[in-house]
Amino acid sequence: MGISDLIACFIRETLEKADGVAELQRSQLAEQFHCVPSQINYVIATRFSPERGYLVESRRGEGGYIRVIRVPGDCKTLAMHAINGIGEKIDASSARAILSNLQAENALSPEYARMIRAGISPSALHAVPSDRKGQVRAGILKQMLLQALCN
Template sequence: MGITDLIASFLQQSLEEAENGVLEVQRNDLAQRFNCVPSQINYVMSTRFSPERGYIVESRRGGNGYIRITRVRVDRQTLMMHVINSLGAQVDLPSARAILSNLVQSGALAEEIGQALLAALGDKALGAVPRESRNQVRADIMKQVLILQV
């Protein structure tokens, strides 16, 4: 298990034990605990505790800086609309894969639909589309299919 996984597991467990679903931690304390640089903590926050995964992360830098993680429980439709609205004009394949994985894991999207959509968004399926346009086409397809799922 890598350092990123260890940090994420620790934070997830701490969040589950938190009374009100809110965890507040010091970035420097976490970095010392896991013997890593604070930017590694930032990486974990941005990749593992994103709004698409159902979290709100607030942070304040400085001597008394903190990171506050709040687990947000939203209904399926709200989550789907958030994802659709947060998709930009382009989405690369790794991002599309992560978003679909998160939607499937949260139960907002059936696994079969997630797999079919991922296949439709892949470079093999978009082979006739020029490389420089694939991310735009990928985003358009993803939005349209997710809209149908709402």
């Protein structure tokens, strides 16, 4: 596990403790994890993007901050939101993140999540030409999420 994962983990814990809103200080966090400040942006961009169910606000200058908000809502809404956010194509790690979010919100059972992961795993998509993988992953993900939603 690299530093990025540690930072993401820390942010998730903060969100947990603080009831869905984490207010962070970029440079302070960077110092705490012995990394450059821009790595915090990297972590937020790759793990706390809107498609993954988070909102991010920030402010520069004196008293600046980065606020990560876990977007609230009931299971169905979250799942529909996730499906709508998928778009034409999706890369593997975004797909993984969406699934673990839905799972964390109890909008998706661990069993269904595992099935979906199996369905979009690299070995499953082996025969898809690489320039189409993103599209195919998106297609499968949407269909299976829809199915899982309707129990």
